[in-house]
């Protein structure tokens with residue numbers, strides 16, 4: 001394993017231990033948004049392209065923007081998409097059947113997701129539905145003692161996508177049967193070592209997958225046997241496809257379940273991570289929060305019609321909000337890299353990547369390149385104002401690129417922007433004071449039976465507008481957590497707990 005054969009010169013690197021390679025280095029948690037220390041150290045030692053071994057597979061890690069760009073553009077020719085073995089088992093795709101199914105799944109899943117979550121659908125009617133769902137979610141959150149935002153938003157996005165795809169209603173299920181719980185738990189286990197022994201996280205993951213799959217199968221059966229339940233949603237579309245006389249050969253119940261499973265997964269996990277990171281970064285950066293609030297208040301002020309619903313044009317006018325979201329996407333790389341398998345030997349800059357090897361394209365390396373993004377670890381949404389569009393196209397790939405570009409990108413941005421709009425126009429951020437007293441002037445505002453304490457050090461807006469100050473019934477306050485961890489997937493150590501206060505009126 002130490003000196004793999006190759007028809008050329010392998011990139012430099014080390015293959016670690018037999019069987020596990022250098023996996024342990026990669027899963028050591030890192031508590032920063034910077035490149036994972038394992039990748040940083042290897043770059044210093046071997047340069048931007050190096051070889052290693054992860055989970056027993058020979059891997060070439062690339063932080064080289066040109067190579068990353070090349071492999072994203074050469075899907076199906078030089079490389080094919082490859083999931084970790086854990087992912088493959090999770091999605092019931094293994095061995096040759098997996099390889100041949102990937103291309104077909106790709107085409108079908110892409111077209112399905114664009115039909116149901118693409119720009120045209122968003123424009124036509126999804127936006128008001130999303131806004132309504134977010135208002136109800138925040139209202140519901142505000143009845144809880146506190147919310148762990150990553151988990152709460154994962155459930156929110158899962159429920160919305162599942163409702164939209166097959167009419168799922170979480171409130172109809174007891175907590176034991178809530179399928180959202182099964183899915184959100186499965187995601188915790190994704191990077192586990194594939195050891196199917198009772199007690200391992202991998203084993204639990206497979207058990208939860210069984211339950212989730214059974215649930216989806218029952219849904220499919222139920223809808224098929226009750227034509228009066230027709231809603232024109234994704235499930236109805238796939239049932240119609242299955243019933244066609246000249247249906248595609250690959251279409252089967254199992255295939256459909258895999259597609260729905262994959263789509264649910266592709267959606268809720270990434271959005272909830274980036275949304276949580278955005279709230280955490282906003283809580284850490286009061287001046288950015290101020291500017292964002294001003295933008296959303298401006299939208300309300302400029303609204304001519306009395307209909308209090310966000311429009312597509314208003315969403316598109318949220319320049320600063322979209323900069324904030326871009327900045328979160330830039331910093332919050334959900335996974336260490338995009339995974340591909342070389343279909344043939346790839347020659348690049350004097351090195352050869354042998355056919356069959358895995359390539360991990362670390363696109364986040366470009367996101368943190370100081371030559372492109374000055375002071376790259378700083379959360380500075382204003383930087384996007386002056387970014388050169390050409391540089392951005394080459395160095396900003398949170399949604400991947402080429403034919404595999406995320407089919408839910410616009411949906412995700414719109415959902416996050418709408419969430420921020422509802423949150424910031426309806427709920428005031430009240431920071432918990434944790435700096436020494438002498439750094440602050442504490443204002444106690446007493447009206448009726450409510451008492452609130454505002455800290456000037458963090459919330460200058462309240463101080464500036466103090467003369468015309470209105471008592472705020474809706475508030476959100478960071479309670480605890482928010483420490484980012486890459487292990488190697490992005491997460492939040494101890495979660496990010498926020499108290500959303502109820503409306504007293």
Ligand code: HEM
Pocket residue numbers: 081106109110113117161263266267268270271274334338339398399400401403404405406407408409411412
């Ligand atoms: C912040 C949120 C999201 C991020 C950062 C994100 C990121 C990505 C990335 C990086 C890929 C490409 C993976 C690769 O090249 O190996 C991808 C693919 C995909 N995403 Fe997303 N995603 C997000 C949300 C969503 C949502 C909400 C949906 C569905 C509603 C979705 C559906 C898909 C689909 C279907 C693909 C496969 C596209 C294809 O292979 O043609 N994503 N996403």
